[in-house]
Amino acid sequence: MSDLPSARQIGRSIPRLEARDKVTGRAEYVHHLRLPGMLHGKIFRSTMPHAIIKKIDVSAAAALKGVYRVVTVDDIKTVLPHPYYGPAFHDQPVLADGKVRFAGEPVAVVLATDRKIAEEALGLIEVEYEELPGVYDEMEAANSTTLVHDELKPAATFPDLQHLKGRRGTNIALDYRLRRGDVEKAFASADHVFEHEFRTQQVMHIPMEPFVTLADVSNGHATLHTASQSPSFVRIEIARLLGWPENRVRVKVPHLGGGFGGKLYIKLEALVTSLSLLVRRPVKISLTMEEQFFMVTRHPCTFRIKSAVTKDGRITARDCKVWWNGGAYADIGPRVTQKAGFTSAGPYDIDHVSIDSYAVYTNRPPAGALRGFGAPQTAWAYECHMDMIARELGLDPADFRRRNILRNGRPQASGTLLRDADIEKSMDQVMRHLAWDQPYDHGKGRLRKGRGLAIGFKGITAPTTSVAIVNLYADGSCALYISTVDMGQGSDTVMAQIAGEVLNIEASSIKVIHPDTDVTPYDMGTLGSRSTFHMGTAVRLAAEDAKAKIAELERDLGLPPGSNLSVADMLRKKYGMQAGNIIGTGSFIPDYQKPDPQTGQTSKATPFWGVGASGAEVEVDMETGEFTVLKLINVADVGVPLNPHLVKVQLSGAGIMQYGFTTTENMVFKDGQLTNGSLADYKIPSLLDMPKDYINEATASNDPQGPFGGKGAGESTTIALSPAVGNAIADAIGVHLLDLPITPETVFRAIQSKRNKAEA
Amino acid sequence: MSTQRLIEFTLNGDAMQAVVSTKDTLIDLLSDKLDLRGARESCGQGLCGCCTVYVDEKPVSGCLTLAWFADGCSIRTIEGLAQGDKLDPVQEAFIEAGAFQCGFCTSGFILMTKKLLEEHPDPSEDQIRHYLIGNLCRCSAYPEIITAVQLASKKMR
Numbered sequence: 001m002s003d004l005p006s007a008r009q010i011g012r013s014i015p016r017l018e019a020r021d022k023v024t025g026r027a028e029y030v031h032h033l034r035l036p037g038m039l040h041g042k043i044f045r046s047t048m049p050h051a052i053i054k055k056i057d058v059s060a061a062a063a064l065k066g067v068y069r070v071v072t073v074d075d076i077k078t079v080l081p082h083p084y085y086g087p088a089f090h091d092q093p094v095l096a097d098g099k100v101r102f103a104g105e106p107v108a109v110v111l112a113t114d115r116k117i118a119e120e121a122l123g124l125i126e127v128e129y130e131e132l133p134g135v136y137d138e139m140e141a142a143n144s145t146t147l148v149h150d151e152l153k154p155a156a157t158f159p160d161l162q163h164l165k166g167r168r169g170t171n172i173a174l175d176y177r178l179r180r181g182d183v184e185k186a187f188a189s190a191d192h193v194f195e196h197e198f199r200t201q202q203v204m205h206i207p208m209e210p211f212v213t214l215a216d217v218s219n220g221h222a223t224l225h226t227a228s229q230s231p232s233f234v235r236i237e238i239a240r241l242l243g244w245p246e247n248r249v250r251v252k253v254p255h256l257g258g259g260f261g262g263k264l265y266i267k268l269e270a271l272v273t274s275l276s277l278l279v280r281r282p283v284k285i286s287l288t289m290e291e292q293f294f295m296v297t298r299h300p301c302t303f304r305i306k307s308a309v310t311k312d313g314r315i316t317a318r319d320c321k322v323w324w325n326g327g328a329y330a331d332i333g334p335r336v337t338q339k340a341g342f343t344s345a346g347p348y349d350i351d352h353v354s355i356d357s358y359a360v361y362t363n364r365p366p367a368g369a370l371r372g373f374g375a376p377q378t379a380w381a382y383e384c385h386m387d388m389i390a391r392e393l394g395l396d397p398a399d400f401r402r403r404n405i406l407r408n409g410r411p412q413a414s415g416t417l418l419r420d421a422d423i424e425k426s427m428d429q430v431m432r433h434l435a436w437d438q439p440y441d442h443g444k445g446r447l448r449k450g451r452g453l454a455i456g457f458k459g460i461t462a463p464t465t466s467v468a469i470v471n472l473y474a475d476g477s478c479a480l481y482i483s484t485v486d487m488g489q490g491s492d493t494v495m496a497q498i499a500g501e502v503l504n505i506e507a508s509s510i511k512v513i514h515p516d517t518d519v520t521p522y523d524m525g526t527l528g529s530r531s532t533f534h535m536g537t538a539v540r541l542a543a544e545d546a547k548a549k550i551a552e553l554e555r556d557l558g559l560p561p562g563s564n565l566s567v568a569d570m571l572r573k574k575y576g577m578q579a580g581n582i583i584g585t586g587s588f589i590p591d592y593q594k595p596d597p598q599t600g601q602t603s604k605a606t607p608f609w610g611v612g613a614s615g616a617e618v619e620v621d622m623e624t625g626e627f628t629v630l631k632l633i634n635v636a637d638v639g640v641p642l643n644p645h646l647v648k649v650q651l652s653g654a655g656i657m658q659y660g661f662t663t664t665e666n667m668v669f670k671d672g673q674l675t676n677g678s679l680a681d682y683k684i685p686s687l688l689d690m691p692k693d694y695i696n697e698a699t700a701s702n703d704p705q706g707p708f709g710g711k712g713a714g715e716s717t718t719i720a721l722s723p724a725v726g727n728a729i730a731d732a733i734g735v736h737l738l739d740l741p742i743t744p745e746t747v748f749r750a751i752q753s754k755r756n757k758a759e760a
Numbered sequence: 761m762s763t764q765r766l767i768e769f770t771l772n773g774d775a776m777q778a779v780v781s782t783k784d785t786l787i788d789l790l791s792d793k794l795d796l797r798g799a800r801e802s803c804g805q806g807l808c809g810c811c812t813v814y815v816d817e818k819p820v821s822g823c824l825t826l827a828w829f830a831d832g833c834s835i836r837t838i839e840g841l842a843q844g845d846k847l848d849p850v851q852e853a854f855i856e857a858g859a860f861q862c863g864f865c866t867s868g869f870i871l872m873t874k875k876l877l878e879e880h881p882d883p884s885e886d887q888i889r890h891y892l893i894g895n896l897c898r899c900s901a902y903p904e905i906i907t908a909v910q911l912a913s914k915k916m917r
Contacts, residue, residue: 015855022863023851023870025798025838031864032797116783208802208810208864208898257800257864258898289803488862488899645858649901653861656900679803679896687889690902 009500009507010708013645017492017512018255028254030212030227031286038214038282039068041275042118044108044125045294046100049136049363049672050148051129053098053107061110061124066117069279070125071109073097076274083274085241087233087265088161089173089330090153092366094271100129101148101328102365103673104294109275111283134363134672138325139302141171141362148328148361157236160594161334173326174334174359176341178600180413181352186317190308194389198381199739202300202325202667203660204293205370206684209257211295213268214284217276223250226269229259229485230525231515237266238273246517253515256487260657261369262296263487264527265332293667293677298370299336300325303344303381308352313395313403317352320344322378324367326359331368333359339459339528340374342600345413346382347423347457347611348404353413355600363672371654372458372718373528375610376661379456380740383723387452388736397727398431398453405455414459414595416605422637422699426613427455429635430724433695434615442732446622449630452727453615456719459606460712461528463592467521468538470499470546472582474575476568478505480542483515483523484535489714490646491531495539497642498707502543521585529610529712532642534588536707541586549582590705608703611637612716614655614724620732625748627729631693632659636716637701640709644698647713651696655717660685662722666741767831772840780827787811787822789830790837798838798867809895812868813837819875838867841874850874853912854905861899869895873909882913 021027058070069075073095076083083094096107108125112118135141135148151168154161164174187193213226222242228234231251239249256263268285276283287295301324308317322344326333341357390400405427408418430453431437443449469481480499486492492512500507513520523535553570554563565573571580590607617631634655641647664683668675676682696717702709722740729747730736735754737746763782770776771794778793790796790813799822802810806821813822814836815829841848850873853859860866869892876883876891883891888909897905 013858015858018863019855019858020847022860022866023838023847023854024842025796025867027797027863029797029800029864031800032791034792116781206898208808208862208896209800210802256862257802258862260898289805488860490861649858649861649899649904652903653900656902657898678805679807680805684896684898685900685902686896687892687902687905690889690900692885694903 009497010642011640011644013643014493014497014507016490017496017508029209029257030214030225030254031209031257033214033225035214035216035282038284039111039113039279040115040118041109041111041272041283041285042115042122043106043285043291044110044122046096046103046105046107048100048129048131049103050132050134051100052132053096053100054128054130056108057126058108061121064117064121064124066112066114067121068111068113070121071111071275071278075278079277080241080274085237085266085270086155086330087332088155088158088334090155091149092329094274102363104365105328106271111275111279135171136362136364136669136672138300138323138360138362141360142323142358144171147171148363171361172358173330173361174337176338176357177598178342178353178355178413180415180601183317183319183352183354186352187308190316191311192309192393193306194309194385194392195306196385196388197302197304197738198384199302200300200377200380201740202364203298203665204667205260205262206292207258207260207262210287210289210292211263211268212286213272214282215272215276216282217273218280221248222273224269224273225252227256227263228253228269229256229263229487229527230265231485231517232483232522233265233525234269235517238269241270241273251517253485256485259487260371261527264369264525267295289679290677293674294365296331296368297327297365297667299333299367299374299377301377303378305381305385307385307389309389309393313393313400315348315350315404318345318350320355322357324357324359324374325362325364327362327364327366329366330359331366333367335461336369336374339461340378342414342605343375343457343459344378344382347406347455349406349410350413355413364669369527371657372715375456375458376658376718376722379454379719380722380726383454383456383720384726384736387727387730398427398436401427401455414605415601416603418609420703421457421609421611422701423455423457423611425699426611426635426637427453429697429699430613430615430633433633434617447619448622448732449617449619450728450730450732451615451617452724452731453613454720454723454727455613458610458715458719460530460608460610462607463589464524464530464534465587465589466523466535466538467587468535468542469521470542470584472546472567474568474571474578474580476566477509478503479511479513480539481513481520482535482539483520484531485515485526487526489650490643491526494532494642494646495535498536498539499543501708502540503547529715532713533608533706533711536710537588538586540707541588542584545586546582546584549584553582608706608711610712610716612719614717614720616724616728618725618728618732620729620747622733622751625744625751627744627747629691629725632691633695634717634721635697635699636713637699638713638716639701639703639706639711641698642708642710647698648696650713651717652694654714655696655721656685656690658718658721659689662725663741663743765828767828769830769832770834772836782828784827785823786813786825786827786830789827790822796837796839800864802864808865809868809872810865812871814871819871838870841870849915850912853908853915857904857908857911859904859908860901865895865897869897869905873912876909877913877916881917883909
């Protein structure tokens with residue numbers, strides 16, 4: 001177009017568009033928002049993990065001066081006869097409906113104009129329960145006669161779950177299977193068979209901005225201001241819940257104080273909307289830090305993995321059985337079960353693969369998506385398993401991987417060919433940083449050193465859609481209308497760079513309109529590393545559409561092609577004054593082929609592959625089990641880094657988060673009760689925990705199907721980090737840990753058990 | 761039941777009055793009554809630093825300090841840092857180093873960094889890590905925060 005040419009936008013580390021707002025305390029979050037006439041809601045929660053509710057007495061609470069109303073599910077049912085919600089299953093009542101399924105489940109809400117009064121009134125509510133036996137462990141629940149739900153209720157929005165409808169007598173919400181080749185035969189003729197069982201713990205996202213929703217429902221329309229990663233989904237689900245058309249539900253999302261997968265699909269929105277519908281006033285609920293642990297968590301899992309290996313180190317078959325502890329409500333657990341299931345044999349070229357992945361209901365807080373969608377849990381198992389096999393066979397762990405690594409053009413377990421995935425290159429880069437080919441001194445005496453590496457990959461949720469609008473105003477300035485949520489990953493900035501690149505406009509001058517479903521078009525959600533690839537492509541298409549319309553306008557005005565007239569001048573010429581718009585639209589849905597339900601086979605399982613490799617060097621005190629990570633390396637294939645600084649911060653930040661999940665973070669339960677729901681007892685990484693020598697880099701890569709070669713970056717470094725640390729510890733102490741988190745105590749116990757075995 | 765009381769204080773240099781109850785924390789006062797957004801309650805236990813403000817130039821956790829105690833004090837918040845359009849060097853350094861992602865914890869980090877640099881104008885990396893231990897960033901922009909502190913130190917010397 002004819003505006004003054006500017007520098008290239010792609011590949012530049014321009015600061016975030018909202019940087020100034022964030023350093024001056026002016027950035028907009030729902031956290032601060034208040035509306036006239038607004039009531040605060042405080043949630044009364046179950047103290048029982050599994051029980052029938054015999055009686056709820058709210059009279060004393062309702063009588064407290066300043067309390068507007070105390071609400072139970074019976075009140076909600078007067079306006080919403082079936083107040084159940086959820087993305088995969090409609091299994092979650094907005095407030096407990098006759099039964100509680102985990103300790104911490106919402107049972108009643110106190111509404112008051114004064115938050116403190118609402119909080120005080122909570123202590124006056126009395127509930128009588130009839131306690132039921134609980135199931136907390138996924139392995140126990142998979143075969144238990146104690147049932148969390150009587151019947152499975154899949155949501156209509158997920159057509160592939162319909163066969164589960166009405167299934168009774170089980171805690172298994174979904175059984176995913178993949179079959180490739182003849183696993184039985186391969187095991188029967190194997191030189192070696194290795195089998196191990198690994199477990200990961202329950203952890204939580206801990207966004208610094210706790211979950212918050214403000215709903216204003218009146219006269220047949222609803223407006224929600226919510227800290228959500230998926231405004232379009234919230235609108236669809238709230239419209240379904242209310243039985244209204246989508247155009248009567250408006251969902252607005254400003255900046256998010258962190259999401260990490262927690263604020264996906266539908267969370268507080270269902271309850272808060274129901275409350276506002278009931279009392280006809282705006283209602284806001286902000287959770288406390290402790291309450292966040294009862295909203296959503298990451299699945300603990302048990303993974304039994306078995307491999308058939310030839311004497312020269314080729315894996316011929318692998319059998320994976322994964323049980324996901326989904327807690328009391330399915331949330332997006334069934335999708336985690338499928339998506340992490342299909343890559344759970346790891347990034348290896350194996351002819352015979354069998355995978356069974358089970359979503360299991362238990363009486364724990366619900367589990368959903370968390371940065372990696374299950375991939376980090378499965379990689380913990382398959383990558384520790386790789387090192388354990390290498391050790392048994394006397395092979396170098398990197399060499400053993402290289403003999404089996406999945407290369408571009410070869411079929412992954414689903415049958416989908418790997419493409420544009422730098423798995424081996426990532427491993428090579430990690431090895432260089434660890435000087436892997438050099439002799440290594442493990443040290444002697446009390447302090448022992450070790451090093452380890454791991455690789456991993458993930459498929460991306462598919463098929464999903466993004467729609468974008470580019471609007472050039474009468475003066476030629478540009479705005480981008482997208483429903484991607486900027487929760488810190490920098491999507492506003494990168495999307496502006498993509499639009500700016502096409503239209504030759506300085507990215508920092510582009511206004512990005514934040515999600516508002518009355519204004520911004522559909523997007524499936526800001527999740528699973530999909531935004532750069534999906535929304536980025538939609539934005540590129542929208543900008544190209546606008547560019548084509550500018551050329552059309554040029555022709556309509558009888559101007560020679562490539563005339564120097566600016567958009568503003570052309571519009572002025574057309575309308576006779578500063579008026580009009582040029583609007584470009586774009587929408588994108590990648591190719592996808594539904595997997596065969598019996599075998600999981602498909603030619604197109606994922607739009608692209610997320611790839612990460614990690615390496616670690618540790619020092620362990622053999623007397624105490626204390627360990628220090630001396631060096632930590634993450635290498636990811638992110639395609640072309642569209643904004644190198646933002647990519648690096650993403651890789652590094654995700655890595656530190658995963659380091660917390662590896663070493664300190666663990667939701668501890670006793671008899672179904674969470675015992676450490678606070679930052680005092682549940683430790684997330686601080687500046688002191690970050691390894692001093694911490695390296696994050698991208699491979700020199702390019703995904704030709706992504707916008708300007710880019711693809712997702714938000715999860716890649718979460719996948720291989722835990723097993724890299726685990727393998728380094730094993731290298732130092734000579735024995736493998738099977739469970740996360742790795743703590744001085746678990747390391748000490750492992751050292752002791754090895755010593756005891758040696759003595760015996 | 762809580763008791764109400766009128767307190768007087770200065771907020772970013774301006775004289776103010778407010779009626780507060782015995783239960784109100786400083787963060788309640790700042791966000792609910794004075795409509796400021798920069799200090800935010802997150803952990804509610806004084807462990808994350810998102811609610812950091814200065815009372816008589818001393819950094820405190822707004823979620824643990826009772827509003828009542830601010831009577832007669834000077835309160836300074838992130839909103840009072842820039843002079844008109846001119847950002848404080850620490851704010852500039854945080855932008856230049858790209859030292860945040862979601863930004864929810866940023867106000868607290870910036871206010872603590874200012875104090876750190878008052879006490880240690882040229883801090884070592886260890887000093888930075890230890891001084892900022894009471895501020896948590898879940899997006900974990902920690903490496904960039906260290907760079908920002910070092911950059912701010914250079915700007916201010």
